Amino acid sequence: MKRSLSALALTLFSLGAAPAFAADAATTAIQAIGQVNGMALACQQPAISSRARNAFATTAPKTRENGEIFEAASSKAYLEQGKGAPCPDAPTFSRLLEAGEQGLQSAFRAPR
Numbered sequence: 001m002k003r004s005l006s007a008l009a010l011t012l013f014s015l016g017a018a019p020a021f022a023a024d025a026a027t028t029a030i031q032a033i034g035q036v037n038g039m040a041l042a043c044q045q046p047a048i049s050s051r052a053r054n055a056f057a058t059t060a061p062k063t064r065e066n067g068e069i070f071e072a073a074s075s076k077a078y079l080e081q082g083k084g085a086p087c088p089d090a091p092t093f094s095r096l097l098e099a100g101e102q103g104l105q106s107a108f109r110a111p112r
Contacts, residue, residue, distance in 0.1 A: 029107035030056065030066055033100035034073025040093065041074070042081030048093050052100060059104040 033056050040048035060066045081087065088096065 026060070026066075026107040027069055029100070029103035030060055030069045031073040032103050034070040035077040036093070036096050036100045037070070038074035038077025038079075039081055039088065039096075042078045043087035043093075045087075045093060048097055052097060055097075055101045055104055059101075059108050061108065 033052050037049050037052040037056070040046070040052060056066075056070050060070075
């Protein structure tokens, strides 16, 4: 009996660990694209900001939590730029944006 309970506990634990890891990857991806958005807004790069918002809106599930994560990351990055941080040049912005888009696609890839 004890052995079957241990096996059950191990199975339940392993099932619970996978979604937590997926949530962490999703949160990280949303924060990364939100950071690009905030930096682009502060650096007056509307095309980059628009593309970052579009990537988030079309890739991540539309939940309140996801929206709050995106907005918090955007706001934090915007405020950091306002403290005198230098704005990235165009090639750097492009690399950051592409990495953010790829992170979102990886985190929210449709199951096959």
